[in-house]
Amino acid sequence: MSIPSEESRDEPRTSEEIDYMTDTRPIAAGEIAPGCKKRDPIVVAENVTRSFGGINAVDVQYLEIPRHKITALIGPNGAGKTTLFNLLTGFDTPNSGTWQFEGNNIAGVSSYKVARMGMVRTFQLTKVMGKLTVMENMRLGASNQSGERLSKALFKGIWGGQEKTITQQATVLLEKFKLDAKRDDYAASLSGGQRKLLEMARSLMVRPKLVMLDEPMAGVNPALTQSLLDHIKNLKAEGMTVLFVEHDMNMVRHIADWVVVMAEGKIVAEGPPAEVMKNPAVIDAYLGAHHDVDLGDAEGIKELAAELVADEESIVGTENAGIISADVLAAEAPEPGEPGEPGEPAPNGTRGRRSAGEPNRAEEPNSTEKDTE
Template sequence: MSSDVTPTATPVKTTGLHIGYAEPGCRKVDPILVADGVKRTFGGLTAVDVQHVEVPRGAITALIGPNGAGKTTFFNLLTGFDKPDEGSWEFDGRSLAHIPAYRVARMGLIRTFQLTKSLGLLSVLDNMKLGAKGQTGENLFRAILPFLWRSQDKEIEAKAEDILARFKLDTKKEDYAASLSGGQRKLLEMARALMSDPTLVMLDEPMAGVNPALTQSLLDHILDLKTQGMTVLFVEHDMHMVRHIADWVIVMAEGKVVAEGDPHTVMANPAVIDAYLGSHHDSDLGAEDPEHEHVLKELLDDQQ
């Protein structure tokens, strides 16, 4: 199959999360995150050029696309870890322009990273306690007066231990975070995110580098976030995972949103297949990138 497939498909009109046809930039019934005209360039390279996108509240949305599509850069822009050249974006009706990452997190938008950011020389429990908001003891003056913060600290520790038990990390609470496996660090990062009682959780490739034995556990915890009333937006390459847990899929290619819709409809969209093939035209897919060969096989299998 060549990469010059015309990126067109008949829009599908469904009900539930969006209004009208499922197409790039379509309106959502109840969006929690909205981005307009967000653009980021690095020299002569345009990494992100998103005209309009809305993330539905209370759903699990997958952000997919080939390597270099701009997914992580877009995450960084939305969460305050990078600044766009232009554009506006808002979370829960509040503009996030010029708001630093730590304040975005306090507003209820929490993210994790593809490469975990746990503090290796702190214990697992101390990593968890760092995620709690509004700690009285963080004030320099109050810190020297234990009676002002000791009660709150006990409550935070109890909450941390409860969440660690849910993630089956309670037996590791006194261990250094550096001693955890890659999958356990992913679990710790997700667990720590819950310490701040977020409204929207953004996960950057939560399955990357995870032992298959922990994959199902991570999947269950992502589904549980939705059960608890949170909204989830995640970057992922595993199409099997996307099909089974995502309510909505947004596809990026070359910095733009090229398709949106429910998982099964999106994966049969010629524009999506073209986006993956287009990143490998004139090359041997199997030799150059086994990961994308696997992704393409799943996309093409969905068409049959």
């Protein structure tokens, strides 16, 4: 499948000609469908496959990632999202396929060379160096350091000036990510959310063009969630492209410009968030019937309660079947504009009651851990 010509891309000549945050031009170059062409892709992948034994983990016929946009890659656990990340960034080897970054074929290119080209990624489980300080971790992220070469390491006059520049760059990023107070602390002392911030900040040391984030919100407490969201949006504002894997549909709905859906290794849908989340195939395979209900909204909870009442009335013999009953939802919903009544936290950390058929999650070890791919 050929790449659309530059004329069909309609790309502005310079970055100053467009505000990436307010750009409303269509992302797709034609009809929106799985594998559709984009007006200006930064990554193009074709016939990329990866199997483990008899299981096809990735089977992507064609995929383009739009430049200067925030693209969400969603799908159930085991869909192949992280494996695709690993393939594109050189951390794994495909059975077949080719892909280009900025028009350059990078299939088979080592991961560190891919990063130097401006295509960086983070991981589900952070890869910070716990026995190094936060600042030392940041310095490691810079590429092409003269002092890394044995022939020059003994001569500080050669690399001392570069190290000073790298330290200044790292200081600016640590201040931006509000980690400057931790610069001399060991990375092992950071919280999970702070490690996510450090890994994201370190990835920016190479001044990337594409930042790939693998579940950036996993394990992050609510206090840092908004900070991470703001940083992701800032990446786009600064002209970078973002591709991220995420299961939080509220986050996807609010910050993604484009959504790609994977299931069983294949691209099954893509498009703007609002359109993808209405796709019946996506709802059945991944989102669920009530995925669009905001559980922080009292009216939304009441509407869901009414739907569940109708469902219960239409089904015979479903009492104590383990579903959340509508009366529980209605009882727990706060009145609009009023805080909820104080109550005893449920075993899973939220207010409410368990239905008769629901197990006590507090008695299950590691019950809050989410499976990874």
